Amino acid sequence: MDFIKELKNKNNKALSKAITLVESTLEKDQKKASDLISKIKSNNNSIRIGVTGIPGVGKSTFIEKFGKQFIDQGKRVAVLAIDPSSEKTKGSILGDKSRMEILSADKNSFIRPSSNSGTLGGVTNKTKDSILLCEEAGFDIIIIETVGVGQSETTVSKLVDVMILLTITGAGDQLQAIKRGIIELAHLIVITKDDGDNKKNVNQTLVELKNIISINPPIDENWQTRIEKCSAKENTGIDNIYQIVNNFIINSKNHNLFLSKRKKQEEFWIKRIINEEIGNRNFKKISTNNLNKIISEIITKKKSLNEALNEL
Secondary structure, three states, rough: OOOOHHHHOOOOHHHHHHHHHHHOHHHHHHHHHHHHHHHHOOOOOEEEEEEEEOOOHHHHHHHHHHHHHHHHHOOOOEEEEEEEOOOOOOOOOOOHHHHHHHHEEEEEEEEEEEEOOOOOOOOOOOOHHHHHHHHHOOOOOOEOOOOOOOOOOOOHHHOOEEEEEEEEOOOOOOHHOOOOOHHOOOOEEEEEOOHHHHHHHHHHHHHHHHHOOOOOOOOOOOOOOEEEEEEEEOOOHHHHHHHHHHHHHHHHHOOOEEEEEHHHHHHHHHHHHHHHOOHHHHHHHOOHHHHHHHHHHHHOOOOOHHHHOOOO
């Protein structure tokens, strides 16, 4: 199959097969995946959004209503949902698609659940490649739903343009806000389930979080973390969050931070993958000049990551 041709034709079945290829652990598939990814050019017209939060906060329900906002504006939305895998069976339920019935039925959406295979950080090592494939297939918005493991879930911030942290009342996040972790990397913190008898508790949590976040330094140099509330059940507050995310992207591009952030993220993942493949001890032996040269060659497509690894 000519994956590049099929992806450009917005073939979702081909996209699913391509993601399966990059997720494969078979050596022959890894070589094919590396060749495929090396042919994809950067797409800086997309928006990558990370959505994280503890289990039970309503990530899938929020993403369905949130993603629909973009689709209603004529955008194509891809959701990469990372599920935790079992330590015993190594399997995952992968039920996110069934929880987003309305979104999954829309012709302008694509939902792909994947197992984290025990990887820490809330995303898998193949998530980055899956994002590139979705962008090549013409999706404007890429939403990454993480496994929801809490404070350690910071790696996803190295993949996305904007980070949304979902929380609920009584979760203790207002106390955790003073600690280092995902809450310090969130551009937007959203208190969910603002409905029924819970409205009073939500308003109280909102005030507490705003007080604590006010002493934190800005994120991405010129953006102070926003605290908002919503109810996916009553469909309130979602449109406001949609506007805030759009304003953040506009703000980033106006201050020339959008592209520089993506370049730093690309460098981070190249270094991480090289480190994992050749080992930390060998990685430290690479001179700074040589490492910078390798990164530059990979980013400019003069050399694939696989070729660089083989040389190393």
